[in-house]
Amino acid sequence: xxxxxxxDFLAILRVLxxxxxxxxxxxxxxxxxHGAPLATFDLDLVHARSPENVSRLLAALEALGxxxxxxxxxxxxxxxxxxxxxxxxxxxxxFGPLDLLGAVGKGHGYEDLKQHCTRMDIGExxxxxxxxxxxxxxxxxxxxxEKDRASLPLLRRTLEEKRxx
Amino acid sequence: xxxxxxxxxxxxKPIQAVSSQTDDGVDITLxxxxxxxxxAERLAxxxxxxxxxxxxxxxxxxx
Numbered sequence: 001x002x003x004x005x006x007x008d009f010l011a012i013l014r015v016l017x018x019x020x021x022x023x024x025x026x027x028x029x030x031x032x033x034h035g036a037p038l039a040t041f042d043l044d045l046v047h048a049r050s051p052e053n054v055s056r057l058l059a060a061l062e063a064l065g066x067x068x069x070x071x072x073x074x075x076x077x078x079x080x081x082x083x084x085x086x087x088x089x090x091x092x093x094x095f096g097p098l099d100l101l102g103a104v105g106k107g108h109g110y111e112d113l114k115q116h117c118t119r120m121d122i123g124e125x126x127x128x129x130x131x132x133x134x135x136x137x138x139x140x141x142x143x144x145x146e147k148d149r150a151s152l153p154l155l156r157r158t159l160e161e162k163r164x165x
Numbered sequence: 166x167x168x169x170x171x172x173x174x175x176x177x178k179p180i181q182a183v184s185s186q187t188d189d190g191v192d193i194t195l196x197x198x199x200x201x202x203x204x205a206e207r208l209a210x211x212x213x214x215x216x217x218x219x220x221x222x223x224x225x226x227x228x
Contacts, residue, residue: 007219
């Protein structure tokens with residue numbers, strides 16, 4: 001099983017849209033879409049955990065050739081029970097790393113977060129829901145992970161500049 | 166470029182050493198540049214960055 005894949009965020013998002021998966025973009029890519037100049041190598045998505053959406057997501061993951069990147073030697077793909085849980089699934093796809101999150105921060109799931117999203121045109125006719133910068137900052141402020149908190153000064157300055165513009 | 170008149174006054178003026186960083190170490194000029202782009206252009210910029218890193222990494226692994 002090849003672990004290293006060429007990252008193509010747009011290609012992953014296109015496959016999910018084609019399968020009509022309900023999701024929102026969070027994490028570093030959301031921050032970049034809002035104008036934060038930071039580098040990230042994985043795509044964090046929060047998905048709806050309804051049975052119908054999990055079915056669509058499973059079909060999309062099959063199309064993406066997704067498997068757990070924590071256990072690349074097994075080539076094992078997530079199943080419905082993984083995707084129905086609030087946990088995070090660290091996956092590798094043929095278009096690069098993908099983190100599927102049932103919930104972020106202190107238990108914020110898709111239904112909770114979708115009201116804090118903006119729909120953005122991200123190119124090639126794709127429009128996706130992106131978590132607002134304010135909410136992204138709030139979530140990172142509430143978690144203790146050092147890597148998440150490290151980006152807070154940059155995110156806060158970006159929000160200030162956006163408000164000033 | 167070469168045929169354009171040069172503003173000699175501006176050209177001779179010494180460039181002030183200006184810090185683009187805020188007290189918390191954030192480069193504000195990069196934020197302003199990113200905000201001047203559309204979301205699609207921002208994503209494309211990130212994508213190009215990753216591709217460049219992967220290309221450099223691939224080259225360094227081969228050498």
